[in-house]
Amino acid sequence: MLTIYGVYRSRASRNYWMAGELGIPFKSVPVIQSGRVDNPASTDAPLNTKSAEFLAINPMGMIPCIKDGDLIMHESLAINLYLARKHGGPLAGETVEEEGLMSMWTMWAATEVEPYSVALVRIYDNAQENSEAGKAGIAVACRRLKLPLGVLEQHLRNQDYLVGNRFTVADLNLAEVLRYAQTEQALFGSHPKVKAWIERCQSRPAYKAMQATRSQEPI
Ligand SMILES: N[C@@H](CCC(=O)N[C@@H](CS)C(=O)NCC(=O)O)C(=O)O
Numbered sequence: 645m646l647t648i649y650g651v652y653r654s655r656a657s658r659n660y661w662m663a664g665e666l667g668i669p670f671k672s673v674p675v676i677q678s679g680r681v682d683n684p685a686s687t688d689a690p691l692n693t694k695s696a697e698f699l700a701i702n703p704m705g706m707i708p709c710i711k712d713g714d715l716i717m718h719e720s721l722a723i724n725l726y727l728a729r730k731h732g733g734p735l736a737g738e739t740v741e742e743e744g745l746m747s748m749w750t751m752w753a754a755t756e757v758e759p760y761s762v763a764l765v766r767i768y769d770n771a772q773e774n775s776e777a778g779k780a781g782i783a784v785a786c787r788r789l790k791l792p793l794g795v796l797e798q799h800l801r802n803q804d805y806l807v808g809n810r811f812t813v814a815d816l817n818l819a820e821v822l823r824y825a826q827t828e829q830a831l832f833g834s835h836p837k838v839k840a841w842i843e844r845c846q847s848r849p850a851y852k853a854m855q856a857t858r859s860q861e862p863i
Pocket of ligand 1: 654655656677678679706707718719721
């Protein structure tokens with residue numbers, strides 16, 4: 645059975661959502677970020693990203709990670725591409741061309757969007773949104789997101805989803821990366837197609853189920 649190492653309040657949320665979409669059974673092993681543990685090295689610390697037991701699975705010391713049979717993988721977005729390919733169905737590419745486009749949007753999410761959306765999350769997580777430095781950081785991130793969001797807005801002008809006119813792993817991956825920027829309502833207000841698209845993705849039962857579990861986890 646598929647094992648997902650991580651917590652819902654982390655990038656593992658993408659993999660929990662994906663497993664829910666695919667309807668595949670999985671076991672979740674809670675591994676928390678070391679930064680959220682008082683003394684991650686202590687013997688009574690919960691399993692965390694710096695625990696020797698977890699470093700043996702992912703020497704990068706990061707969640708999420710999966711074990712599927714003999715396969716061990718890290719990198720949340722690649723894990724979702726793997727799960728789509730393995731379990732098939734409408735979430736995966738039907739042709740090599742579709743698969744190429746799903747990889748393209750996923751890499752684009754990771755390289756052109758995530759650095760700025762994560763910068764936003766960090767500012768809010770550290771309660772810096774009202775400080776001068778925080779406000780400046782938000783302005784920079786929003787500025788950097790304008791080009792990719794403009795490109796996405798154009799792409800979604802005549803279609804509801806990124807690839808093949810149906811919800812796929814590409815939408816899931818990008819929606820999860822962009823979720824981190826949803827604090828910035830003005831950014832989405834000025835990109836109405838993007839706003840409608842992310843709301844469409846987030847109205848899916850598997851997304852709501854993932855969020856319901858996530859909201860029960862301690863902050
Ligand atoms: N590129 C990696 C990034 C993984 C990552 O940064 N994970 C964070 C949690 S969201 C983490 O484990 N940080 C280690 C820590 O805080 O100790 C992925 O997408 O899986």
